[in-house]
Amino acid sequence: MQEENFEEKKDVQSMSVEDLFLNIQESYSEAQQRSLDENKLFQKTEFFRMDKxxxxxxxxxxxxxxxxxTADRKSYEFPVRQMLLELEKPSTGSKATFMYVTVPRATDAGYSVDVIDTYRRVAVDAAKEMEDEKLAEKIAGGSFGGGLKFNYGHAMYVFDLDERAKGVQLLTLSHSQFKDLDERKFKLWQKKLAKNPHAACPISSVYNAYPVEIEKRKNGAKTEYITSIDNESDNDALSVEELNLLMAAPRIPEIIYRYSRYQFEATLEFLKQCDIKYGLQAFETKEVQEAVEQLRSELPKEDSSSFSFDKRTKESKENANNNGISLDDLFNRFDELKGQGLGDKTEEGQELRALIRTFIEQEKLSVRVTRSTTNQDLLDMIEEAFAGAPDSSAPDEPEERKDENPEETPTQRRRR
Structure with a gap:
């Protein structure tokens, strides 16, 4: 071994200064890969939202x-389980205000345990021990109903064919929306295979994909999404430039499975508030605390992010930019509550109203929240604002204030 090292040193010493530089000269492929890697670090993900x-x-x-x-996944989408955490801000007034943080399931991000899943299991058992089956069912259910079950969706990169120059954008479909698209894809693919045994995926292949159309429309008071594949159009082929753009984009798992210390700390605050909301003490149980410490120990030491209710912190600003509420979130929650027969005056209806107010502030819309406007009115006004219509809220009506009489417009959460 020493002889080999000696020979290497001898060879280096015998090299000219030109040879030393030429020996470490970067090749084209190496330079290209380095450029791709560096661009990923500074590239901001654009999220595609169907707001109108x-x-x-x-x-x-x-x-x-x-x-x-090689390929980690031969597909066009990645499944993702996420939850939009609603966190009540500390307040001295009678009006509750909230902030929202989106978190993925930690186990999907490569960690050994997820604190929300652990808490959910413990809380359901605690509610059953109290013989409160209704509470147990609520906790075990989806987040729209006040529960702790992660929402299941599918993330994919898309081009907006009406604004293709915007480049690669990330679209997340609900599981039902994805299944609708996938079923249509397979039906069309089977027809293509009957004519050509080597036919590629009709919606995501490089050279032979058809446009996908998603129509967002109102059906009475509900919002629905109608998916179709436009196989009457010409095939859409990706250019070399677009393929390079896709190669340079951050990998989808790097975005949807990103779990930071900021999200971890926000989760802990959220679960403490869940104890108050559900009237339980599940967070302090041994099982939950062990999960907390296990996940804390697995987080990267170099992750210095920290959760705070202060909007001025760097992490809070990034959360608002990357995990902001979408109009789809509002409509989905509104439809869910309407389907359950829960009106604006219920606890869930007031939570939705707070979510709508936060969205208006987030998007800096000229929509005023007044006492007489219903949640559906507000959603319609938001739609008009996005469409460029003038503000339709009544100018002569006083804006809903944060200190208004809670008896007339209940805003505080009921405690169990």
Whole structure:
């Protein structure tokens, strides 16, 4: 071994200064890969949102391969389980205000335990021990109903065919929306295979994909999404430039499975508030605390992010930019409550109203929240604002204030 090291040193010493530089000269492929890696660090993800009613024409993009030609997943989407945490801010007034943080399931991000899943299991058992089956069912259910079950969706990269120059955007479909699209894809694919045994995916292949159309429309008081594949159009082929753009984009798992210390600390605050909301002491149980410490120990030491209710912190600003509430979130929650027969005056209806107010502030919309406007009115006004219509709220009516009489407009959460 020493002889080999000696020979290497001898060879280096015998090299000219030109040879030393030429020996470490970067090749084209190495420079290209370095550029791609560096660009990923500074590239901001654009999120595609269906904020208005109408038809959206999309080009579904395939999952990009690794630089060595291998593929982690031969598909166009990645499943994702996420939850929008609603956190009540500390307040001295009678009006509750909230902030929202989106978190993925920690186990999907590669960690050994998820604190929310652990808390949910413990809380359900505690509610059953209290013989409160209704509470147990609520906790075990979805977040729209006040529960702790993660929402299941599918994330994919797309081009907006009406604004293709915007480049790669990340779209997340609900599981039902995805299944509708997937079923239509398979039906069309089977027809293509009957004519060509080598036919590729009709919605995401590189050269032979058709546009996907998603129509967002109102059906009475409900909002629905109608998906179709426009196989009457010409095939959409991706250019070399677009393929390079897709290769340079952050990998989808890096975005949807990102779990930071900020999200971890926000989760702890959220679960403490869940104890108050549900009238339990599940957070302090041994099982939950062990899960908390286990996950804390697995977080990267270099992650210095920290949760705070202060909007001025760097992490809070990034959360608002990356995990903001979408109009789809509001409509989905409104439809869910309407389906359960829960009106504006219920606890859940008031929570939705707080969510709507936060969205208006987030998007800086000229929509005024007044005492007489219903949640549906507010959603309609938001739609008009996005469509460029003038503010339709009554100018002569006083804006809903944060200190108004709670008896007339209940805003405080009921404690169990």
């Amino acid at each position: 009613f109408g038809v959206y024409r999309l080009r579904i993009l395939p999952v990009a391969p690794n630089p060595d030609g």
